[in-house]
Amino acid sequence: MYDRKMAIVDLSKGKVKEYTIPKKWQRGFLGGRGINSYLLYNLIEKGIDPFSPKNVLVLGVGPLGGTLAPSSSRFNASGLSPETGILGDSNCGGFFGPELRFAGFDHLVLRGKSKKPSYVNVQDGEIEIRDAKDYWGLDTYEVQISLRKDLGDVESVVTGVAGENKVRMACLRTGVKNAAGRCGMGALMGSKNVKAVVASGVNGVKVEHPQRMLELMEEIKDYLMGSKITPILGSQGTPLLYEVSNALGAIRTKNSQLNVWSDSLNAEELEQHVEKMISCSSCFTHCRHRNKFDGEGPEYTAVGLLGANLGLDHYPDIIKLNNTCNELGLDVSSAGSVLGWAFELYERGIIDKKMTGQEIGFGDFELANDLLHKISRREGFGDILAESSQAAKKFGPKSKDYLIAVKNLPQSDPHDIRYIKAFGLGIATASRGADHLRSRPTIEIFFRLPQEVKEQIYGKGATTDPTVYDGKAQAVHFSDNIFATIDSLGLCKFICHGFNSPHYLKYEHFSKLLYAVTGSEFKEKELENIGKRIIDTERLFNFKHGVTAKDDTLPKRYFDDPMKQGVSKGHRIERKGFDKMKKEYYKLRKWDEKGRVKPQRKKHIESHGGLP
Amino acid sequence: MKYLYYYPEKCTGCRQCAMACSLNKFGECNPKRSAISIVRDEFERYEFAIFCMQCEDAPCMDVCHSGSYYVEDNIIKHDDNKCILCRLCAAVCPHSAITTMGKDLVKCDLCDGDPKCVKYCSTEALVYEEETKEQASRRRELAKKILSTS
Known part of the structure; x- marks a missing residue:
């Protein structure tokens, strides 16, 4: 275990206080998402408004971040979410996370509110709050280009126009497209009058056993490159999932009124619009598209939610909408979900022209693009849409029946989960709301994978049939745990066992990497327990902020409306089956029947201590 | 004689070459303290490796x-x-290929014939090859490209 630093930047007082991260925290939560969540649990009072200066925005990198460890580019941005009012936490790639470590800090807490537009500059161990008047009002590209022009080779995480206007689904951006996308972390930064956090440093990350690390990484590289999925991800990126999903009849289409969409959005159709595939820091996979429309992306989420979900089937249109979201600083997942929701409400007459100011509906690229701009500036109808799921307050109670969200977070995964029951349980119980990146048990949809391989991953009783309810709690439990661990190490979950492939990195790999980098021994079981501890900490945080077991549910449509098309026709989530999965999941988590973390466990978590 | 060759069109900008180099030479991962530097700008849309020729x-x-x-x-x-x-x-x-930082001067020495940067490149953007062999394979690729597009 070695010294890692964090700092609390008090924006109201203009003061910075530095701390050595307690060893107990490192042992109990690793870093990244884990320490971020523990900080939130300790620092955020019950009952505050997410836009209150009392809220905090935490940026955190894991102990493997910025090293030769594979895909060690990730950091987490966390706070009380302006979009949901519960845990806000978002994991992001690119080059900022490593640079923050090179600049000398693993975790930064921004608290209070700056009196005037500011940015936080972190350079070679020094932190300074600086005037951002020249940067305020710029989009996410312009501000980063300007910061580099003024400060040299820096990496920045910024909020766009949407975040400045406290659009609840505004993301943080670093680079062209990397986003801490979910839960409105851009709005949170904007609410603090902060435009950017900028990092630069000439110091590297010390590695305890360099030769061991070099040898280990030769093995790990061969292991990762040997997986069948690696070259496919490296040439097609996540859009490869579109065809898989569409073939199942499980692609969210027109706000989940339909579940099959056009083949014109298959990944091979995207290739003509791509200049090159590029990487985040330290990544062998290189799943990101440099597109021919002056941007990067799209990911599968954009293809699904800005494509099928909006009734669009022309790739250039979708790439342009994706680029618009990137420039404005909008979360693609929430933006696509909220637009689709509004279009259906208009079709059904639940909202009308008096509110929208114009005809709105599916299949109209110009309209969608215009609305994204209006959302980011809170203009006209855009001001209502900018509230994300909380727009239901304006749309009326009936609108909630058509909202594809859990715990107020619009669903990120373009998969229509009515067919794939484990995915349903995953988004119902995920600690930040309807999100697949907390627990997506991907192997569920690999039909051809033999039972024994599934059992090796998820444990005895795992099934090959995605449509049954048995054996699903354990698949979600496994995924939830290992994703919490990998998010806390600073690695991308794309190379995590059970996410994209049965062959990716397991706890044993994490253990070896941690030993090589930090010199500390973490047994495999201990790393799994850290994942569990993080999930419980997030659960405690959420219950403190009003979540109860009844919030572990799904959109009404997923229970009540059978799917209409394709292989999955007739499927829906049956309430009885769902309740059974949920009960089993609580049991695996050792939560009580009301989904609460038990008092003894709470005591254990709190025993890691407060701020040093 | 074997040399290091670089193909920018294959480079994804991940910097594993520089991470490995600094780790091998200094026991730390630091892309700025490396004998190979990846210069990149996602807004200008390029990535390019600089090292001793x-x-x-x-x-x-x-x-x-x-x-x-x-x-x-x-x-x-x-x-x-x-x-x-x-x-x-x-x-x-x-080539601006010599890095100085504090009391260190870093220049590529090809790791005594086993360059670490090449080992961790996942796209073969970096190769360590006999010059005649490298030329032959580069020319063959070029010929195939020209013939298939003509």
Whole structure:
């Protein structure tokens, strides 16, 4: 275990206080998402408004971040979410996370509110709050280009126009497209009058056993490159999932009124619009598209939610909408979900022209693009849409029946989960709301994978049939745990066992990497327990902020409306089956029947201590 | 003679080459303290590797006053003990391939014939190859490309 630093930047007082991260925290939560969540649990009072200066925005990198460890580019941005009012936490790639470590800090807490537009500059161990008047009002590209022009080779995480206007689904951006996308972390930064956090440093990350690390990484590289999925991800990126999903009849289409969409959005159709595939820091996979429309992306989420979900089937249109979201600083997942929701409400007459100011509906690229701009500036109808799921307050109670969200977070995964029951349980119980990146048990949809391989991953009783309810709690439990661990190490979950492939990195790999980098021994079981501890900490945080077991549910449509098309026709989530999965999941988590973390466990978590 | 070759069109900008180099030479992962540098700008849309080309008529050797540079097995090497850190070699290098940082001067020595940067490149953007073989394969790829597009 070695010294890692964090700092609390008090924006109201203009003061910075530095701390050595307690060893107990490192042992109990690793870093990244884990320490971020523990900080939130300790620092955020019950009952505050997410836009209150009392809220905090935490940026955190894991102990493997910025090293030769594979895909060690990730950091987490966390706070009380302006979009949901519960845990806000978002994991992001690119080059900022490593640079923050090179600049000398693993975790930064921004608290209070700056009196005037500011940015936080972190350079070679020094932190300074600086005037951002020249940067305020710029989009996410312009501000980063300007910061580099003024400060040299820096990496920045910024909020766009949407975040400045406290659009609840505004993301943080670093680079062209990397986003801490979910839960409105851009709005949170904007609410603090902060435009950017900028990092630069000439110091590297010390590695305890360099030769061991070099040898280990030769093995790990061969292991990762040997997986069948690696070259496919490296040439097609996540859009490869579109065809898989569409073939199942499980692609969210027109706000989940339909579940099959056009083949014109298959990944091979995207290739003509791509200049090159590029990487985040330290990544062998290189799943990101440099597109021919002056941007990067799209990911599968954009293809699904800005494509099928909006009734669009022309790739250039979708790439342009994706680029618009990137420039404005909008979360693609929430933006696509909220637009689709509004279009259906208009079709059904639940909202009308008096509110929208114009005809709105599916299949109209110009309209969608215009609305994204209006959302980011809170203009006209855009001001209502900018509230994300909380727009239901304006749309009326009936609108909630058509909202594809859990715990107020619009669903990120373009998969229509009515067919794939484990995915349903995953988004119902995920600690930040309807999100697949907390627990997506991907192997569920690999039909051809033999039972024994599934059992090796998820444990005895795992099934090959995605449509049954048995054996699903354990698949979600496994995924939830290992994703919490990998998010806390600073690695991308794309190379995590059970996410994209049965062959990716397991706890044993994490253990070896941690030993090589930090010199500390973490047994495999201990790393799994850290994942569990993080999930419980997030659960405690959420219950403190009003979540109860009844919030572990799904959109009404997923229970009540059978799917209409394709292989999955007739499927829906049956309430009885769902309740059974949920009960089993609580049991695996050792939560009580009301989904609460038990008092003894709470005591254990709190025993890691407060701020040093 | 084997040299390091770089294909920018295959480079994804991940910097694993520089991470491995700094780890091998200094025991830390630091892309700025490496004998290979990835220059990248996602807004200008490029990534490019800069490293020592092992010039036959090497300006670094010509300008060095302290006799820090020497040739061994056709590789230009740098003796840290003789170096006075005037940084003149870095200033005249036509490829800007010599890195100085504090009390360190870093120049590629091809890791005694086993360059670490190549080992961790996942796209073969970096290769360490006999010059005749490399040329032959590069020309073959070019021929195929031209013939298939004509």
